[in-house]
Amino acid sequence: MAVFGAFFVFLLVRLILPGSSPSGHDTAFVRVVDAVSKLSIPFLLSVFPLYAALRGVKVYEEFVEGAKEGFDVSVKIIPYLVTILVAIGMFRAAGGINMISDALGSTMNAVGFPSDLLPMVLMRPLSGSGTLGMFTELVERCGPDSLVTRMGGTIYGSTETTFYVLAVYFGSVGIKKTRYAVLAGLTADLVGVVASVIICRIVFG
Amino acid sequence: MLNYIWLGLVVVAVVIGGYTDHLKEVAEESFKMAESAVMKTALPLVGIMAMWLGVMRLAERAGLVALLARMMRPVMVWLFPEVPADHPAMGAMLLNMAASVLGLNNAATPLGLRAMKHLETLNPRPGVATNAMCTYLAINTSSIQLIPATAIAVLAAHKSTNPTAIVGTSIMATGCAAIAAVAAAKFLEKLPMYRLKPVPERGPGRSASNSADAPGDLGPQDQVSVAASPTALQ
Structure with missing residues (x-):
């Protein structure tokens, strides 16, 4: 040993x-x-x-x-995953995220939050692959070393796909009544986003 | 809350889709996601789950998980007061968090699900999340990791001069998120709307707040006599 x-x-x-x-x-x-x-x-x-x-x-x-337990757990989460992912997929396909981003953009800019980050931030709790796509697009649009890109990268690294985690973790033990878990998870995401923007402004600004 | 969010997502999707003439995409996406939830997420998890659960079982049998749990005991007892300090759930949650911190995503999920299973054994109300589960999930969604590997890879692929510049800022931001997660969970669990009702068939619940709500401390024998009377059964 x-x-x-x-x-x-x-x-x-x-x-x-x-x-x-x-x-x-x-x-x-x-x-x-x-x-x-x-x-x-x-x-x-x-x-x-x-x-x-x-x-x-x-x-x-x-x-x-x-x-032996691997199969059971994976099969058990299927209904939870399908339920949540279908709703998220529909919302994404309808263009809901872009619509909210456009509506909120100027307000967010006014409080010092770059509106370029908004679609990615709104996508974050819903879809991991969607967020990655938006982050890549942000890097291409704003350049790999810009302040906004670094904010986006920091946000990507400090937040999580809350709804996916919720469906998988609670689904595996059959939890349907999630109580305040969504609210606590989204609070963590929101604080992660705000902290990312502020910290990046201090460090790179 | 999840009921409203879910309903909101579906209804708003159809309304916006109808308004912007994207209804066909909305319908197609619903089928695509239903399929990929099974084919791209759940089924690939089977093999990885099986592997990590096998490793985990060896670690549990050898007493390694309990050893880890003993080292981190004060923190874990504070975070999850409802879970007995020696319970296997503590070790499983710690292993999951350690895997997350190191960015080992395909190990973190199976270990986390193992922890959920242990937490469920302490749950007197099947289908309802316990305080410990909610706190644990909140910590998980704050994405505690040292190196944001995916974001760095994207930056490096686009020829950033310093792709690892975001490491320091990410650690600070994820620390803020983790503190907020724990604070939010600890605060929300005390709100009246989220308080757990006492479990009737097992007498007063485990936690202090539950036993305060329960109508007097009934011993097991008292309960039997109450349950036996026809008026109590209604």
């Missing part, structure tokens, strides 16, 4: 050392996190079974036992 741990420490150091990354100007922090996330899946997939085996667990049998 100790030898195995040392092996991963060696791999980690090799990845973190400067010169190993293809683009030269990454900061040390980015290199460390990048190395950790690259190694963590091989680490989990090997260290967990090894440790379990040393503790006397029958690894093959127990793995199969755990894996």
